[in-house]
Amino acid sequence: MESLNPIPSNSFGADVHLSTKDVHVWFGQRHVLEGVNLEFPVNSVTALIGPSGCGKSTFIRTLNRMHELIPNAKLAGEVLLKGQNIYAVGVDPIQVRINIGMVFQKPNPFPTMTIRGNVLSGLRLSGKHSRNEDELVENSLQAASLWNEVKDRLDSPAGSLSGGQQQRLCIARALALAPDVLLMDEPCSALDPGSTIRIEETIRSISKNMTVVIVTHNMQQAQRVSEQTAFFLAEDNNPGYVVEAGLTNDIFHNPKDKRTEDYVSGRFG
Amino acid sequence: MTTETLRLVTPETPWRVRSKSQLVYIFIASTLPAALTFLIADQMKLAGLIALTIVFLPLQLLAASLAALITVGKRGILDAILTVSVLFLMLTMGFLLGSVALSLVQKGFKALSFHAIYQNSFYVTSVTSLEYGGLGHALVGTLVIVGIAVIFAVPIGIAVGVFLTETQSRMRGSVRFLSQAMTGLPSIVSGLFVFAFLYLTGWVQRSAILGSVALFLLMLPTIIRLSEEVLKLVPQELRYAALALGAPRHKAFFQVIFPAARSGIITTCLLGTARVIGETAPLIVLVTYLPSTNFNPLSGDMASIPTYIYSWLKFSTDLANQRAWGGALALMILVGVLFTLARFFGRKRF
Numbered sequence: 334m335e336s337l338n339p340i341p342s343n344s345f346g347a348d349v350h351l352s353t354k355d356v357h358v359w360f361g362q363r364h365v366l367e368g369v370n371l372e373f374p375v376n377s378v379t380a381l382i383g384p385s386g387c388g389k390s391t392f393i394r395t396l397n398r399m400h401e402l403i404p405n406a407k408l409a410g411e412v413l414l415k416g417q418n419i420y421a422v423g424v425d426p427i428q429v430r431i432n433i434g435m436v437f438q439k440p441n442p443f444p445t446m447t448i449r450g451n452v453l454s455g456l457r458l459s460g461k462h463s464r465n466e467d468e469l470v471e472n473s474l475q476a477a478s479l480w481n482e483v484k485d486r487l488d489s490p491a492g493s494l495s496g497g498q499q500q501r502l503c504i505a506r507a508l509a510l511a512p513d514v515l516l517m518d519e520p521c522s523a524l525d526p527g528s529t530i531r532i533e534e535t536i537r538s539i540s541k542n543m544t545v546v547i548v549t550h551n552m553q554q555a556q557r558v559s560e561q562t563a564f565f566l567a568e569d570n571n572p573g574y575v576v577e578a579g580l581t582n583d584i585f586h587n588p589k590d591k592r593t594e595d596y597v598s599g600r601f602g
Numbered sequence: 603m604t605t606e607t608l609r610l611v612t613p614e615t616p617w618r619v620r621s622k623s624q625l626v627y628i629f630i631a632s633t634l635p636a637a638l639t640f641l642i643a644d645q646m647k648l649a650g651l652i653a654l655t656i657v658f659l660p661l662q663l664l665a666a667s668l669a670a671l672i673t674v675g676k677r678g679i680l681d682a683i684l685t686v687s688v689l690f691l692m693l694t695m696g697f698l699l700g701s702v703a704l705s706l707v708q709k710g711f712k713a714l715s716f717h718a719i720y721q722n723s724f725y726v727t728s729v730t731s732l733e734y735g736g737l738g739h740a741l742v743g744t745l746v747i748v749g750i751a752v753i754f755a756v757p758i759g760i761a762v763g764v765f766l767t768e769t770q771s772r773m774r775g776s777v778r779f780l781s782q783a784m785t786g787l788p789s790i791v792s793g794l795f796v797f798a799f800l801y802l803t804g805w806v807q808r809s810a811i812l813g814s815v816a817l818f819l820l821m822l823p824t825i826i827r828l829s830e831e832v833l834k835l836v837p838q839e840l841r842y843a844a845l846a847l848g849a850p851r852h853k854a855f856f857q858v859i860f861p862a863a864r865s866g867i868i869t870t871c872l873l874g875t876a877r878v879i880g881e882t883a884p885l886i887v888l889v890t891y892l893p894s895t896n897f898n899p900l901s902g903d904m905a906s907i908p909t910y911i912y913s914w915l916k917f918s919t920d921l922a923n924q925r926a927w928g929g930a931l932a933l934m935i936l937v938g939v940l941f942t943l944a945r946f947f948g949r950k951r952f
Contacts, residue, residue, distance in 0.1 A: 402845060427849070428848070430845065430848040434846065437839060437843065441837070441839040441840060441842070443844075443858055444840075445861035454844075454847060455847040458847050458853050506847065507846075510848065
């Protein structure tokens, strides 16, 4: 497989924040991801697209060391956060996960905690402290555009919220830790259009001071929120790889690869 | 749109409506077998239990199947057979349980009065009036012996359950296998093991703690197994959510996983306690019955409710018998109280 290094780091005039160098992933003996080289500039939004089973979700989990929690998981290559390999010996995965937050496909607020407790759970769980917790709760919920809906019932259980609200609560929970990078694994796939739009607004506003990587099956969403896009593909039980990556505009309107063109125009996948 | 029309709509369940003929068949199928059984049993002078199982059950199954065949068709037969069988077994179990509880209350309540709860049996003989003495010493003994077993078995059992679910250690298979093998340990073997291993070797003098160790061995595998099952029910997403927020594993467990499994864990402790609270065999082997109260588990003999019952059964007088029944009733009430308390503390908060 040719080595891809598709996005020059100066395409935004911004520094590279997070990058991967020849990342390979295995589950046991099964090689599921091959030679991924991507760069994520500071405060950019990157969409990862591709058909199901092509390794997007697996890839995004390697970016904050969640991948290693799966039994039999293996990995080769480097993931560099500000130039430092997060898989280097001696790097604490806990620090990596505090710096690189994550929102999952299925909303997963903590059912035994209140709404407020969920927002603050990151602090409690990672042992951080905040001077003003009320302010942090409000700011985080504002940033996730959930504040107006829940400000009067911060002490009710998180399970009382609707699916879309729960997902925004999960975003607020991740934002409360003020991570440098936020990973989102199909955050809107279980949500209605209204909630989806609100989450996209959230992504746009937080990307002013945060690098965002989002996996999505929704082409329109990729075009709406992202500045750059990477197209993943896995063919016939072969490991997945990045077919093409570049500015979102180029990927969708001027793709170099025939397969990318077929996929983004809806001819397969 | 005729929004002006006022129509009163009543909620209905159209899928449950049955036609008149169906109702007739159902009525016949549910009354005829009972009536026939009554007649046959009366004619042939059959005992109740035999009439119920040999005459009534087949008749009822046949009648229900026929009615189902007529009203629903072939696919209804299996449903009818299963419904009848389940109802029959349920009523049988309910009847058995009810009769046990009823005879316990009937025969035991005389020996249970307020003074019986706090007095001991030191001056009580097999002919002493029930107005004197009680089972306070046995109550204390059971609480001490079982309490010590619980104090050690619960944290260790849950810790092993956590080891089995929350780690990826290679030892998990053998630990699971050993704890499963321990589940089948007969209680007398546990008692004899403790007798040989701790008492005969001279490491522990004869005292109530020996009984606690035996009960500990009996309840440990139950708690391990159940806490593993309960922790497995906590969705994997919650673990990932906690770890993705930068939680160390112990904080993820104590702040997220354990609270989510809390009510199940409490039920686990309860079932473990219920498993041993009425155990008699190891206590007979290890802890000699003492008719007076002893609070010290480290020295001397100690009473417990099972051995209290056993000690009175050895006498043949009516009064001694009644005291034994009283002990059995007290044990049932004790378990009931523990269950209620655990349900109260284990209820879901949200």
